[in-house]
Amino acid sequence: MAFKELVFSGVQPTGNLHLGNYLGAIEKFVALQQRCTCIYCVVDLHALTQPVAVWGGPRELARNTREVTAAYLAAGIDPKKNIVFNQSQVHEHAELAWIFNCVARMGWLGRMTQFKDKAGKDRENASVGLFSYPTLMAADILVYRATHVPVGEDQKQHLELSRDIAQKFNNDFAESIAAAGFGNAFFPLPEPLIQGPATRVMSLRDGTKKMSKSDPSDYSRINLTDDADAIAQKIRKAKTDPEPLPSDEKALGPRPEADNLVGLYAALSEISKAAVLKQFGGGQFSTFKTALADLAVAKLGPIGAEMKRLAADSAYIDSVLADGAGRAEQLAAETMTSVKDIIGFIRH
Ligand code: ATP
Ligand code: MG
Numbered sequence: 001m002a003f004k005e006l007v008f009s010g011v012q013p014t015g016n017l018h019l020g021n022y023l024g025a026i027e028k029f030v031a032l033q034q035r036c037t038c039i040y041c042v043v044d045l046h047a048l049t050q051p052v053a054v055w056g057g058p059r060e061l062a063r064n065t066r067e068v069t070a071a072y073l074a075a076g077i078d079p080k081k082n083i084v085f086n087q088s089q090v091h092e093h094a095e096l097a098w099i100f101n102c103v104a105r106m107g108w109l110g111r112m113t114q115f116k117d118k119a120g121k122d123r124e125n126a127s128v129g130l131f132s133y134p135t136l137m138a139a140d141i142l143v144y145r146a147t148h149v150p151v152g153e154d155q156k157q158h159l160e161l162s163r164d165i166a167q168k169f170n171n172d173f174a175e176s177i178a179a180a181g182f183g184n185a186f187f188p189l190p191e192p193l194i195q196g197p198a199t200r201v202m203s204l205r206d207g208t209k210k211m212s213k214s215d216p217s218d219y220s221r222i223n224l225t226d227d228a229d230a231i232a233q234k235i236r237k238a239k240t241d242p243e244p245l246p247s248d249e250k251a252l253g254p255r256p257e258a259d260n261l262v263g264l265y266a267a268l269s270e271i272s273k274a275a276v277l278k279q280f281g282g283g284q285f286s287t288f289k290t291a292l293a294d295l296a297v298a299k300l301g302p303i304g305a306e307m308k309r310l311a312a313d314s315a316y317i318d319s320v321l322a323d324g325a326g327r328a329e330q331l332a333a334e335t336m337t338s339v340k341d342i343i344g345f346i347r348h
Contacts, residue, residue, distance in 0.1 A: 003188040005036050008146035010043035010087065012213070013064035014055055017071050018221040019296070020201030020211035022303070023267045024152030028193065030076040032150060039144055039328060040077055042068045042086040042321075045094060045136060049129040050118065054214045066317045067307070071224055073320070074306035085324030087140065092332035096139035097132070099339065100165050103172065104135050108161055114154065138162035142187050143332045150193040153200040154210055159192040166190065176342045186342060198267035204238040207256030222296060225304045232293040235261075240285045247281030249274050261285075261292060268295045 009029060011021060029040055042065050047055040055061055065086050072084055087093050109115070112134055119126035129136075137158050141149055142165070149159055166187035170177060177186045203209040203220040211221045222231055239257050246252060252259040252273070259273075265280075265288075266273045280288045310317065340347050 003145060003147050005148065006144060006146045007032050007036055007038040007148045007150065007193075008041070008141045008144050008190075009038075009150050010041035010046070010140060011068050011071075012043050012047045013061060013068045013086075014047050014050065014213045015060065015064050015067075016213040016218075016221065017068060017224045018201075018211050018213060019224070019264070019300070020152065020198070020221070021213070022071075022075070022224060022300070023196075023198035023201060023264070025150060026071060026075045026077075028150040028195075029072070032148075032193075033078060033082050036148075038077075038082040039146065039331075040072055040082060040084050041140060041328075042072075042084075043137075043140065044086050044088045046087070046133060049127055049133050050214065051127075065321075066314055067311050069317050069321060070307045070310035071303070073310055074303050079320045079324060083324045083327050085321050085328050089321065089325035090143075090328045090332050092143050092329070092336045093136065093139050095336060096143045096332075096339065097136040099343070100135040100138050100142075100169075101132055103168050104132075104138075104161070104165050108164060109134060112157060112161070114158065134158045134161045135165065138165045141190050142166055143335050144328075145186075145188055145335060146190055147188045148193055149190050152210075153194055156192055156194060159190065163189040173342050176344070180338060180342055182338070182342075186338065196267060197263045197273055201264065202256060202260040204234055204260075207239065207260050222300070224300060224307060226300070227304075228297045228301060231296050231300065232290075235289050235293040235296065238289065245277065245280050245283055245285065245288055247277055249277060252277075258285075261288070265292050265295060268292075268299050 009025060011025060029038065032038055044061060044065050047061060056064065069084060073079060077084060109131055114133065115131055118130055138161065141162055151159065166189050169187055170185045174184065178184065201211045203211050203215060205217055205220045215221060219234055219237060222234055226234070238261065240261070241255055241257060245258060252262060262273050262276050265276045
């Protein structure tokens with residue numbers, strides 16, 4: 001069965017939106033709205049999977065939800081053409097997640113690296129939600145029967161799991177899916193869209209760890225709300241090795257910090273890493289870092305300023321979210337009606 005092209009993606013309101021979120025996700029969201037219908041969600045239910053010290057408690061959650069929404073709008077997402085809303089306003093996400101909890105297998109979830117990384121050594125103390133995070137993510141996407149999902153590289157494994165869940169649901173209920181008139185597949189197998197030189201931006205302190213909202217060190221990331229001085233200082237202090245920049249891209253392989261900074265320059269100036277090295281290869285990091293800082297300030301400065309302006313107008317932000325939630329709910333409710341019929345739940 002052919003599915004209509006539909007884009008879905010989300011960002012957690014866990015504070016400290018950073019350059020990785022922008023280049024790996026939000027910038028891609030903006031580009032995609034030119035060619036198709038897009039649903040962009042602030043996934044507040046996901047934020048609760050982490051300890052309260054990370055998501056910050058009720059006040060912070062509301063503040064961060066508005067801030068992510070403001071970032072979407074400041075980056076250029078049109079909330080009239082697309083659907084922008086926060087997840088908890090559309091209860092069908094949680095409802096479908098329960099069904100997917102019963103479709104997915106323990107073994108599948110046990111292999112997820114995000115759970116292992118975030119739970120760390122103290123797994124017994126991790127929330128059940130952190131373990132089942134990927135089934136809620138599958139529900140977020142599939143409750144709209146979305147076909148394409150722009151994400152950073154770290155979410156690739158979860159996308160594969162979403163496909164496995166969609167496939168198993170289609171197999172398990174094949175007979176009633178056909179009887180309900182949906183042919184041989186009710187859910188599409190959603191495709192990840194992971195492209196370009198900044199799909200995995202690394203921490204500025206440790207080139208082997210991804211840049212993350214929840215990293216306790218603020219020097220590990222460039223926040224979208226950082227001012228020019230903070231951006232320049234963080235880039236100047238970013239960890240590097242003592243060698244000059246190489247001229248050949250292959251030589252970046254064993255040098256994760258250098259590779260990361262070159263990737264950032266490439267993404268920000270929309271050229272290839274090879275082209276960056278053509279310009280800076282053989283030179284010192286200090287020169288390169290100054291150029292990178294100028295570039296980052298030029299790109300992020302206007303977005304950060306607009307984001308702060310919009311975030312201060314909470315009545316406007318809340319109206320955008322309410323409007324988006326209303327439109328999302330209609331689509332999600334339609335899917336859930338069919339899902340209930342397919343499974344055999346009696347409804348009035
Ligand atoms: P947290 O630490 O709370 O998980 P996060 O920084 O990973 O925060 P998310 O809200 O989980 O942010 O992810 C939002 C989007 O940003 C996802 O598509 C994710 O793949 C992408 N993303 C997150 N970190 C990076 C990164 N370092 N490089 C590129 N993309 C990223
Ligand atoms: Mg994350």
